[in-house]
Amino acid sequence: MFTTYNELKQWREETLESVAGDHFQLNAFHDQLIYQTVALAKDKVESEQGSPPAPFAFFLMGSAGRYEQSVWSDQDHGILFEGDNQEYFLRLGSEISDGLAVVGYEYCEGDVMASNPLWCQSYHSFEKQTLDWLNEASWQTMRHFSILFDSRVLVGEAEYLLALKQRIFKALQEEPRLMSRFIDNVNYIKKGIGVFGQLLPEQQGEKRGTIQLKQTAYFPYVNALRILALFQGVSSPSTISRFEQLAGTYPSIAEYEKDFRELLDFRLRFRKEASSYEMVHLLPLECLSKHDKQQLKRLIKRGQSLFSAAKSIVKEERMV
Structure with missing residues (x-):
């Protein structure tokens, strides 16, 4: 269907507007674009160096892994493979x-890409690296x-990533302290609302004048x-799928799912015209009506409430 990356770029430019108003259509389109790009890359490398020397899994991480990309996205991906074939x-x-x-x-500014040896390893090397990350338990x-x-596999052997996540769950069960360390690492939340109930834009x-939707x-x-997914051994990467799978265990958490879906729609409604990846997360407050600002403040507060509830659940259940 496509023979060059530039043809895919043109398809992106021609199609994006038609899918930008619906979160699920947009992310399905991103998957198609990335899948076709990987296919072209694979064909090119095969023409130069022959067929892949072993089975592998190309996987997406970050917002792409969670199926939560907006109109713009950076790259977050890796490769798992069998044997000693890193080159x-x-x-x-x-x-x-x-x-x-x-x-x-x-x-990706942080170089979280399959071109980086850190994110392109054999299964056994990646397993050891992941366990080393957990044991070191530093911020980085x-x-x-x-x-x-x-993360989720887009091309290749899905069972590689599933096996790695199962090993992660086992490690967390064996070392409960790691769960606390993980929570500490994500504990910071950028303030979006001031003491008088006002939105807090960048200064x-x-x-200046924008609010950081991603962080706040x-x-x-x-x-x-x-x-909660780590705590309960849920391997699905998307926030919505995690809501769905945890609803039976935590009914009090399930009620926040509609808020999250509303937030995804809110982001698309106001940032689908953004001109870059950085700008897609920055919302100028001047473009919001009074009703929009109230909606945003409510969604921010609900997110903070959910985060506190999740931490409390883990703390209380570990004490039982």
Whole structure:
């Protein structure tokens, strides 16, 4: 269907507006774009170096892994493979990263991409690395761990990633202290509402007058459901699927799902015209009506309430 990355870029530009108003259509479109990009990259590397020397899994992380991308997204991905074939798969990872950049996905500033040896390893090496991250339990390693946990396979062997997550759940059961360390790592929430109930926009530079939707409104929901998914051994990466799978166990948490869906719609409604990945998270308050501001404040407060509830659940159940 597509023979070049530029053809995919053109398809993106021609199609994006038609799917930008619906969260699920938009993310299905992102999946198609990335899948087609990986296919072109794989064909190119095969023409140069032959077929893949072993089975592998190309997986998405971050917002792509959670099926929660907005109109713009950067890259977060990795490769798991069998055996000792890193050189080949690093070449494939680099080609995928470069292809995605052409199509319209910015390189990840943190280098969380399959072109980085840290995110392109054999299954056994990745398993050891993940357990080392948990045991070190520093801010940086727990950040890596969080990124990895929000992952799903787009191309290849899905069971590789599932097996890795099952090993993670086992490690957390064996070392309960790690759960507390993980919660500490995501405990910071950027304030979005002041003591008088006012929204708190950025005060300096180009961001002046905007509110950071990702940090103030979105992250509390994501982090809360990630905590509970880890605690209960739920491997699904998307926040909505985590809500659905945890609803029976935590009915009090289920009521927040509609707030999260409302937040996703709110973000699309006001940021679908954003011109870059950075701008998609920055919402100018001047474009909001009084009703919109009230809605946003309510969604921020609900996210903070959910995050507190998730922490309390883990703390109370570990004491039983």
